[in-house]
Amino acid sequence: MLSITKEFRFEAAHRISNHGGDCKNLHGHSYILYVTVSAEEPDEQDMLIDFKLLKSIVKEQVLNHFDHVLILKRNKPNEALQALTDQKICWFEHEPTVERMLLFIRDALIHALPTTVQLYKLKLYETASSFGEWENKP
Ligand SMILES: Nc1nc2c(c(=O)[nH]1)N=C([C@H](O)[C@H](O)COP(=O)(O)OP(=O)(O)OP(=O)(O)O)CN2
Numbered sequence: 001m002l003s004i005t006k007e008f009r010f011e012a013a014h015r016i017s018n019h020g021g022d023c024k025n026l027h028g029h030s031y032i033l034y035v036t037v038s039a040e041e042p043d044e045q046d047m048l049i050d051f052k053l054l055k056s057i058v059k060e061q062v063l064n065h066f067d068h069v070l071i072l073k074r075n076k077p078n079e080a081l082q083a084l085t086d087q088k089i090c091w092f093e094h095e096p097t098v099e100r101m102l103l104f105i106r107d108a109l110i111h112a113l114p115t116t117v118q119l120y121k122l123k124l125y126e127t128a129s130s131f132g133e134w135e136n137k138p
Pocket residue numbers: 016023027096097098099126127129130
């Protein structure tokens with residue numbers, strides 16, 4: 001099986017409102033996302049998918065949601081926070097942990113990629129030393 005990977009970067013703020021420590025405070029991350037797709041053979045262009053097409057799909061499905069926004073779980077304290085600000089907010093059903101963001105990204109990309117490739121792996125860095133991964137294990 002062949003795979004290719006493209007790196008993306010986005011800046012976002014969030015807070016983990018149920019966190020027992022510092023992460024309940026609003027703070028920002030320079031996220032780094034690696035998107036890996038796979039297929040058995042290249043297509044007639046000798047590619048799995050054109051990196052440029054992959055970039056436009058990830059931009060539309062992921063970066064447009066997350067880049068330079070405030071990501072918050074929809075709950076009462078966060079809605080009160082919204083009332084104090086005109087910030088652009090991406091509302092989440094769950095706390096915006098790296099785990100939940102990976103599942104959001106998985107669901108967004110699985111439906112948007114061409115059927116000729118499979119979403120194989122996602123790797124999301126929240127800080128230089130903290131990251132999560134999702135892998136398509138049949
Ligand atoms: N399993 C998870 N744990 C934590 C998450 C998460 O998404 N999943 N997120 C956070 C915070 O957002 C935090 O900003 C990142 O945590 P941490 O790696 O502890 O960040 P530090 O910069 O403080 O790490 P150091 O290694 O101490 O520099 C918390 N937990």
